Amino acid sequence: MRAYLRVMLVVALALALLAWFVRGADLAAVRAELARGRVDLLLLAVGMTLVTYALRSWRWQYLLAGLGPTGFMNAFRATVIGFAANFLLPARAGELIRPYVLLRHESIAASSAFATVVLERVFDMLAVLILFAGFALTAGRTFGRSDPGLFRGVQAGGVMAAVATIAVLLTFFLLSGRPEAIRRISNSVERRLPVRLAHVVDGLAERFVMGLGAVRHPKQWLVVFALSFPLWMSIACGIWLVSRAYGIDVGYFASFLVMTLLVVGVAVPTPGAIGGFHEFYRIAVTSFFGASTEKAVSAGIVLHAVSFVPVTLLGIVFMVREGLTLGSMRRLAGRPGAAEEESR
Numbered sequence: 006m007r008a009y010l011r012v013m014l015v016v017a018l019a020l021a022l023l024a025w026f027v028r029g030a031d032l033a034a035v036r037a038e039l040a041r042g043r044v045d046l047l048l049l050a051v052g053m054t055l056v057t058y059a060l061r062s063w064r065w066q067y068l069l070a071g072l073g074p075t076g077f078m079n080a081f082r083a084t085v086i087g088f089a090a091n092f093l094l095p096a097r098a099g100e101l102i103r104p105y106v107l108l109r110h111e112s113i114a115a116s117s118a119f120a121t122v123v124l125e126r127v128f129d130m131l132a133v134l135i136l137f138a139g140f141a142l143t144a145g146r147t148f149g150r151s152d153p154g155l156f157r158g159v160q161a162g163g164v165m166a167a168v169a170t171i172a173v174l175l176t177f178f179l180l181s182g183r184p185e186a187i188r189r190i191s192n193s194v195e196r197r198l199p200v201r202l203a204h205v206v207d208g209l210a211e212r213f214v215m216g217l218g219a220v221r222h223p224k225q226w227l228v229v230f231a232l233s234f235p236l237w238m239s240i241a242c243g244i245w246l247v248s249r250a251y252g253i254d255v256g257y258f259a260s261f262l263v264m265t266l267l268v269v270g271v272a273v274p275t276p277g278a279i280g281g282f283h284e285f286y287r288i289a290v291t292s293f294f295g296a297s298t299e300k301a302v303s304a305g306i307v308l309h310a311v312s313f314v315p316v317t318l319l320g321i322v323f324m325v326r327e328g329l330t331l332g333s334m335r336r337l338a339g340r341p342g343a344a345e346e347e348s349r
Contacts, residue, residue: 015095015275022273022280026287026305030298038251038303046250050311053243057236058084058316064128064232068121070225072113082323083107089320090334092277092313102334106327131170132233133268136241138167140261166265240264247311251304253296263289277317282309 027035062081069075087103104118141163241260244267248255255263266289273281286305290296296304324330 018273019275019280022275022284026280026283027302030302034299035302038299039307041251042247042303042307043250046246047307047311050243050246050250050308051315053239053246054311054315057239057243058088060232060236060239064229064236065121065125067225067228067232068124069107069111069113069118072117072121073111075107075111075113079107079110082110082327085316085320086323086327086329087320089317089324092317092320093331094335095274095276097274098334102337105337106329109327128229128233129237131230132237133265134166134170136234136237136261137265138163138170140258142167144259237264243311244308247304247308248290248294251300251307253290253294253300253304255290255294259294262293277313278309282312 059081062077062084065080065084066075066077069080083103083106086106087099090099090102091097092099100122101119104122107113108118241264242257244263245255245257245260248260248263263286266285267282270281270283270285271278275281283302283305286308287298287301290301290304291298324334
């Protein structure tokens with residue numbers, strides 16, 4: 006009953022966000038705008054989406070290098086299936102399923118493979134914050150003249166992002182050789198939390214420690230960190246291409262701002278980021294780039310489709326080849342220990 010209620014709440018949240026997303030829009034005008042999108046730019050955006058997942062897979066190989074060699078196609082297949090599962094199942098189930106698929110084809114330590122996924126999110130956060138800070142601190146005067154007060158707010162956010170990034174990087178490297186320090190901090194936090202939440206924090210901390218253990222050499226750190234930038238710059242390129250396809254005046258570097266807001270939208274716990282992704286894109290392009298509501302809604306719908314539909318379709322193809330069903334993946338996500346048992 007609790008699981009059913011949770012699903013209903015998630016669906017209600019997605020529908021509420023979608024309703025908020027289209028509020029005030031002329032739906033007939035939205036349909037007309039959808040038809041006006043430049044097909045050449047949209048096809049390029051789909052291509053950039055596929056490039057993004059290739060870069061994710063390549064970066065993951067480097068994260069896994071401390072556990073043993075992995076093949077690119079195995080990492081790519083697992084990555085695509087995992088992100089497809091994120092779209093099809095709630096609670097970002099694909100983050101647990103992705104290592105499981107990899108472990109079907111590679112002989113590596115199961116627990117540490119799961120831990121590298123946690124570590125990936127840290128590198129993602131750092132790359133996004135650095136790109137956002139770079140844009141905010143160097144944005145041209147034209148952007149600032151559109152709304153000086155809003156621009157000052159963006160610059161302040163950039164400064165805070167830069168400071169936060171430096172702090173995280175320093176903490177990251179200081180703790181990388183001291184796993185016991187992470188455990189002490191985790192234990193201190195857990196004592197102040199409810200039992201169930203403390204258990205979650207303990208699990209995340211332990212996986213983070215194992216993930217740090219998988220990255221053993223400075224060169225490995227540098228390569229993973231460096232690959233995070235072309236990955237997120239390719240995501241920004243997709244945002245830029247779709248926005249330009251609908252005549253929204255977002256420059257490529259300004260797409261770092263839109264991307265940062267979309268990261269917040271994707272964090273909203275709905276399947277496939279439905280609702281949160283759409284609304285935060287609308288907020289970004291109407292608030293900062295003067296887009297009409299109709300253009301923002303049209304481009305937001307298409308950008309979401311470009312970002313999630315190709316990888317989901319490819320993921321379904323890979324799932325069929327792996328003999329996986331949504332039911333079996335849902336069971337795996339609910340019982341992550343099964344992945345480790347399967348790999349033995």
